Amino acid sequence: xxxxxxxxxxxxxxxxxxxxxxxxxxxxxxxxxxxxxxxxxxxxxxxxxxxxxxxxxxxxxxxxxxxxxxxxxxxxxxxxxxxxxxxxxxxxxxxxxxxxxxxxxxxxxxxxxxxxxxxxxxxxxxxxxxxxxxxxxxxxxxxxxxxxxxxxxxxxxxxxxxxxxxxxxxxxxxxxxxxxxxxxxxxxxxxxxxxxxxxxxxxxxxxxxxxxxxxxxxxxxxxxxxxxxxxxxxxxxxxxxxxxxxxxxxxxxxxxx
Amino acid sequence: xxxxxxxxxxxxxxxxxxxxxxxxxxxxxxxxxxxxxxxxxxxxxxxxxxxxxxxxxxxxxxxxxxxxxxxxxxxxxxxxxxxxxxxxxxxxxxxxxxxxxxxxxxxxxxxxxxxxxxxxxxxxxxxxxxxxxxxxxxxxxxxxxxxxxxxxxxxxxxxxxxxxxxxxxxxxxxxxxxxxxxxxxxxxxxxxxxxxxxxxxxxxxxxxxxxxxxxxxxxxxxxxxxxxxxxxxxxxxxxxxxxxxxxxxxxxxxxxxxxxxx
Amino acid sequence: xxxxxxxxxxxxxxxxxxxxxxxxxxxxxxxxxxxxxxxxxxxxxxxxxxxxxxxxxxxxxxxxxxxxxxxxxxxxxxxxxxxxxxxxxxxxxxxxxxxxxxxxxxxxxxxxxxxxxxxxxxxxxxxxxxxxxxxxxxxxxxxxxxxxxxxxxxxxxxxxxxxxxxxxxxxxxxxxxxxxxxxxxxxxxxxxxxxxxxxxxxxxxxxxxxxxxxxxxxxxxxxxxxxxxxxxxxxxxxxxxxxxxxxxxxxxxxxxxxxxxxxxxxxxxxxxxxxxxxxxxxxxxxxxxxxxxxxxxxxxxxxxxxxxxxxxxxxxxxxxxxxxxxxx
Numbered sequence: 001x002x003x004x005x006x007x008x009x010x011x012x013x014x015x016x017x018x019x020x021x022x023x024x025x026x027x028x029x030x031x032x033x034x035x036x037x038x039x040x041x042x043x044x045x046x047x048x049x050x051x052x053x054x055x056x057x058x059x060x061x062x063x064x065x066x067x068x069x070x071x072x073x074x075x076x077x078x079x080x081x082x083x084x085x086x087x088x089x090x091x092x093x094x095x096x097x098x099x100x101x102x103x104x105x106x107x108x109x110x111x112x113x114x115x116x117x118x119x120x121x122x123x124x125x126x127x128x129x130x131x132x133x134x135x136x137x138x139x140x141x142x143x144x145x146x147x148x149x150x151x152x153x154x155x156x157x158x159x160x161x162x163x164x165x166x167x168x169x170x171x172x173x174x175x176x177x178x179x180x181x182x183x184x185x186x187x188x189x190x191x192x193x194x195x196x197x198x199x200x201x202x203x204x205x206x207x208x209x210x211x212x213x214x215x216x217x218x219x220x221x222x223x224x225x226x227x228x229x230x231x232x233x234x235x236x237x238x239x240x241x242x243x244x245x246x247x248x249x250x251x252x253x254x255x256x257x
Numbered sequence: 258x259x260x261x262x263x264x265x266x267x268x269x270x271x272x273x274x275x276x277x278x279x280x281x282x283x284x285x286x287x288x289x290x291x292x293x294x295x296x297x298x299x300x301x302x303x304x305x306x307x308x309x310x311x312x313x314x315x316x317x318x319x320x321x322x323x324x325x326x327x328x329x330x331x332x333x334x335x336x337x338x339x340x341x342x343x344x345x346x347x348x349x350x351x352x353x354x355x356x357x358x359x360x361x362x363x364x365x366x367x368x369x370x371x372x373x374x375x376x377x378x379x380x381x382x383x384x385x386x387x388x389x390x391x392x393x394x395x396x397x398x399x400x401x402x403x404x405x406x407x408x409x410x411x412x413x414x415x416x417x418x419x420x421x422x423x424x425x426x427x428x429x430x431x432x433x434x435x436x437x438x439x440x441x442x443x444x445x446x447x448x449x450x451x452x453x454x455x456x457x458x459x460x461x462x463x464x465x466x467x468x469x470x471x472x473x474x475x476x477x478x479x480x481x482x483x484x485x486x487x488x489x490x491x492x493x494x495x496x497x498x499x500x501x502x503x504x505x506x507x508x509x510x511x512x513x514x515x516x517x518x519x
Numbered sequence: 520x521x522x523x524x525x526x527x528x529x530x531x532x533x534x535x536x537x538x539x540x541x542x543x544x545x546x547x548x549x550x551x552x553x554x555x556x557x558x559x560x561x562x563x564x565x566x567x568x569x570x571x572x573x574x575x576x577x578x579x580x581x582x583x584x585x586x587x588x589x590x591x592x593x594x595x596x597x598x599x600x601x602x603x604x605x606x607x608x609x610x611x612x613x614x615x616x617x618x619x620x621x622x623x624x625x626x627x628x629x630x631x632x633x634x635x636x637x638x639x640x641x642x643x644x645x646x647x648x649x650x651x652x653x654x655x656x657x658x659x660x661x662x663x664x665x666x667x668x669x670x671x672x673x674x675x676x677x678x679x680x681x682x683x684x685x686x687x688x689x690x691x692x693x694x695x696x697x698x699x700x701x702x703x704x705x706x707x708x709x710x711x712x713x714x715x716x717x718x719x720x721x722x723x724x725x726x727x728x729x730x731x732x733x734x735x736x737x738x739x740x741x742x743x744x745x746x747x748x749x750x751x752x753x754x755x756x757x758x759x760x761x762x763x764x765x766x767x768x769x770x771x772x773x774x775x776x777x778x779x780x781x782x783x784x785x786x787x788x789x790x791x792x793x794x795x796x797x798x799x800x801x802x803x804x805x806x807x808x809x810x811x812x813x814x815x816x817x818x819x820x821x822x823x824x825x826x827x828x829x830x831x832x833x834x835x836x837x838x839x840x841x842x843x844x845x846x847x
Contacts, residue, residue, distance in 0.1 A: 269633075270633050348637075
């Protein structure tokens with residue numbers, strides 16, 4: 001698993017230089033946040049709404065790294081033709097992908113931290129009352145849970161033509177469903193059910209409370225739910241990796257792209 | 258040598274490729290679609306001008322999204338597919354072939370507009386009525402062509418670098434922000450505004466808004482005629498850049514054979 | 520056309536040096552093509568024969584205007600490849616070996632129609648032309664099937680059809696039969712022969728000896744960017760006519776034995792092909808000389824399975840010329 005992580009780091013920066021990769025991650029997060037903050041401002045909804053949106057987007061920025069990038073790993077491997085060789089090694093496919101995903105977790109945490117700094121410096125979101133331990137806990141748990149989500153979606157990429165279509169859907173639908181820019185309660189009830197099955201929804205809510213000063217005990221419930229959902233997704237993804245691996249071998253689709 | 262048949266053949270071919278795998282348009286359209294839906298949810302009431310603004314803007318951003326990804330990939334696709342040589346060896350300049358594809362790619366981005374209009378109407382009860390349909394569609398066509406030309410520029414640029422996927426992702430969101438398609442230009446930070454004015458879609462969308470009869474501030478207070486002239490002017494500049502880039506790309510390919518390999 | 524009679528292709532001291540930026544090779548850049556000269560009459564088939572990396576593809580690319588020469592000149596149909604490339608492209612075409620070069624998600628017919636438009640084939644004639652081409656390459660039944668569903672042989676045939684879409688006067692074929700089943704390769708060669716019958720000029724690169732011998736009126740043997748010999752197959756074989764080949768099949772032949780053999784008086788050339796622990800040595804000696812005893816004794820430590828006396832083939836000429844060039 002560690003060697004997969006090292007490979008992921010090295011290959012990531014072989015194709016794309018570090019500075020460019022950083023710019024990519026940051027541009028997407030920062031521009032997205034700026035877009036919605038300005039939009040809220042234009043709609044004349046005041047600074048409370050501004051903070052609401054800024055924080056939501058800051059945490060949601062982790063999706064780009066943990067879900068999209070992790071989800072795309074099987075697709076990228078297929079495209080590079082390395083999937084079949086990987087599948088023929090003894091280490092289970094799952095552990096190889098988890099190794100690669102671990103690197104994305106680090107990247108995800110960095111992305112959120114920078115986004116929060118941006119929110120603070122540029123949009124004046126105040127952390128004066130924040131419980132920093134809680135904030136850190138939210139970032140860690142949400143990143144972990146969303147990585148699990150990415151792994152689960154990524155396992156579909158083993159079998160389907162490509163997982164990146166799904167990944168891009170997930171990346172952006174979170175904006176609508178997870179209470180990132182407006183409360184989940186504004187959505188029609190059927191959609192709310194979906195919202196409450198996504199870890200980001202709990203993370204975003206917990207973050208706002210943590211920034212307002214809530215301690216670990218207060219947000220513990222939400223974090224526990226997010227962590228639980230994340231764990232279930234990781235377990236599911238392990239099972240799905242095994243099942244899809246078997247199917248792909250049966251149907252000969254590893255090299256389909 | 259201008260070969261209009263080549264351009265229309267490429268347009269048709271791109272359409273066929275699209276219908277063979279239509280799902281590939283989804284990644285280009287998800288962002289504009291969701292952004293528009295969120296914007297619609299952010300407004301306190303279904304306040305007509307602003308909502309229509311958002312719906313129209315969302316449509317334009319859909320065109321941008323697909324232009325960026327589909328046209329950006331255009332030449333690289335040929336390189337990967339092994340058809341680049343087959344194209345280069347014809348007497349038709351490559352740029353004319355890619356132009357046809359770029360027009361289709363931008364056009365199909367309008368499906369985003371259609372999707373957004375449908376959702377807006379069903380879920381939010383909005384109605385977009387066009388005050389001056391002829392002018393509206395003229396402005397739409399002008400905006401479409403200017404975006405297609407941007408796609409043309411990008412396709413030449415992206416084939417010359419390995420980091421094209423990353424660059425595409427970097428370019429996507431900033432344009433939403435800067436183009437004034439959804440957030441009025443005079444609401445953007447002052448430092449950003451010069452960039453907005455340099456983008457053809459900013460003026461195209463302004464003309465469309467006025468033609469649709471949506472109330473609100475116009476860019477620099479100019480009317481649709483002026484807007485369209487500016488679109489034409491900026492598009493000509495884009496076209497000149499695109500032609501230059503393609504010439505450079507082909508010259509480089511001939512000099513060191515570097516486009517033959519992936 | 521701005522030329523009357525005269526050779527279809529004239530190459531004079533053509534050279535190509537790739538700048539490091541293209542290949543990222545360290546050390547001094549060796550020319551990929553180094554001052555080659557030849558000419559090809561209209562309606563003839565000219566073959567460029569050589570090992571991988573010899574410069575065949577680079578030469579074809581320069582002549583087909585895809586690559587700019589670094590030095591020297593080349594004209595195709597009287598037009599300069601560097602400056603008149605757009606005009607030349609109307610009258611030539613190129614087939615590269617392998618499966619790439621077609622659009623897989625559309626049909627064979629649509630592929631041909633697309634390229635016809637790029638070549639400005641008159642609208643009215645276009646569809647008729649496409650139908651005729653598909654018939655010619657035996658793909659009429661598959662015309663409306665997507666290319667991704669074609670077999671390898673079918674794809675290669677479609678390539679040929681694509682290359683004929685503009686009825687070119689000069690056709691460049693870069694290893695066209697590589698990787699094909701023998702039957703399909705044979706069909707392809709028949710097609711190539713027919714093109715010459717239609718007065719098309721064909722330049723073919725290959726590393727298959729038999730193919731070159733069968734198809735080409737003139738062969739240029741290219742090695743390390745230089746043409747080491749050029750002429751009809753019979754003339755090239757004449758280069759080794761005064762030689763005999765003694766073929767030895769033996770087990771456990773080591774490099775030392777081969778070097779020793781080379782150093783033996785009367786031995787001109789040894790070409791060894793190893794297959795596991797079995798080796799086949801083709802030993803070139805002067806004809807009429809009885810070298811077998813000397814050879815057998817030199818290979819004393821190896822187990823000799825078979826010894827035979829052979830007539831030199833084009834392959835021997837080729838190997839001899841190429842390995843001689845390698846020593847320089």
